[in-house]
Amino acid sequence: MSTKGKVIKCKAAVVWEAGKPFSIEEVEVAPPKAHEVRIQVMATSVCHTDALNIDPNFKNGVFPVIVGHECAGIVESIGPGVTNFKPGDKVIPFYTPQCKKCKFCLNPHTNFCGKLRDFKTPTADQKLMEDKTSRFTCKGKPVYHFMGVSSFSQYTVVSDVNLAKIHDDANLERVCLLGCGFSTGYGAAINTAKVTPGSTCAIFGLGGVGLSAVIGCKVAGASRIIVTDINNEKFTLAKALGATDCLNPRELDRPIQEVIIEMTNGGVDFAIECIGGYQHMRAALDSTSVGGGTCTLVGVKAGDKALDVSPEELIMGRTLNATLFGGWKSVDSVPKLVNDYMNKKFNLDLFVTHTLPFDKVNEAYDLMNQGKSIRTILTF
Structure with a gap:
């Protein structure tokens, strides 16, 4: 049965307060609005940047929030005005948009984009969609987005300028690393x-x-x-x-x-x-x-x-x-990096030390914080 245009209920890891562990909750994910894409997240990695933004010492954190930003998935549905994606596409979201229209995107010497709305603290930005509302609800309360991605949810909604279509044969449990860490x-x-x-x-x-x-x-x-x-x-x-x-x-x-x-x-x-x-x-x-x-x-x-x-x-x-993001212009560069991986220019397999079910997200963070892992992949 099609879920297009409908609210999807799914699992997500919600952080309710700074310094608190992840709580696995049922959340509601609203359909995408104009120039937005709803994605089924297939694999996501854990990264120190997520831990940074829920650290009590970080002054720009907002709660409750669904963090996570290094992932890969499959397009579930698209909102009005989306022309570059269709349901079933394999995709990688990222926190550095590329609208291809602003003065930054037209400048070959920077990978910034005017859609990155807060240049002072870009990793804390994109906590809501562009219309200043959230697509996530949990226990009747809106939940903040994170870096335009929020991959610690079975489904997420991202802007179409924060997304790249990748090769149909790409291994999502490996190329998810191109959403942040490796590329950076x-x-x-x-x-x-x-x-x-x-x-x-x-x-x-x-x-x-x-x-x-x-x-x-x-x-x-x-x-x-x-x-x-x-x-x-x-x-x-x-x-x-x-x-x-x-x-x-x-x-x-x-x-x-x-x-x-x-x-x-x-x-x-x-x-x-x-x-x-x-x-x-x-x-x-x-x-x-x-x-x-x-x-x-x-x-x-x-x-x-x-x-x-x-x-x-x-x-x-x-x-x-x-x-920031290794200087790559995201929409243009990420598909090329996926192809480079598939052509064995570099080996992402060496980075994956653990693969765990999504419910063990807190264990994954313990491994990272204790220096026992390089990258842990969470699968749904």
Whole structure:
């Protein structure tokens, strides 16, 4: 029986208060309105960004909310005005829209879009649909969306500019990682840092994003890729992906940036920081060489102090930049990344350490927070 135009009742993981665990609830998902698409989520991953936005130290969180933003699914129905999708299409949603009409989308040098309505805190934006209402209801109360995706629900509604149609044969339990983590780290190296052949690189943090940055540096032709993490168990995979040197800052007798500077005769050409927090950002910037070193920031940590940078540090030839979704123009780039995976340009299978039923979302987050997983896939 068709569900088009009807409210769908399904399971979702709702966070009712900051710092509280996920609660599996029955929610009602309204039909899509103009330029919206309702999706059956088939696979979703857990990501630190979800945990960040429900952290009590994060000031922009709203509740109750359905988080989750790294997923893949199948179109269930479309709203008026949608022309690029039809029921049955395999799709990947993402938090960085691409309307292809605004001044940002028409600028080849940025992947921002005017539909990303709050440039100051983009990860906290898109908490409602564009008409300022929610498509989710639970226990008679409206529930906030998250980053334009809300993948911790069997069904979700997204804007058609936050969505890409992908190959019919794509493995949704793997390409869901292209909705955020892999694309961000890989693109940080390829698009934002613009790592060059023969260069030296340092990557701070070996979660899914940091390991993806390793692949990006390797593909770009870096001659030396130094990785840092406090979990030595991650070094085996990092080396398999292309890392040449592995450092655990807890095993060093001096600041890690000093060790990297000594190892590279003055600092690396490119540093990519994938953890967040003042200490790590400072170390990444300090590890870059004067006269041309580039530091790219990716990680965000709730409640930490901001990075202070003196003009002299940059005058000496360093560049400091940051990336959102790896610099990819989402609608155009995600299908190409799916094809690259299917053509074995990179291996997403190596990132998936656990696959769990959706009801075990809290267990998945415990694995992530304890550093026991790289990516856990939840299936419905």
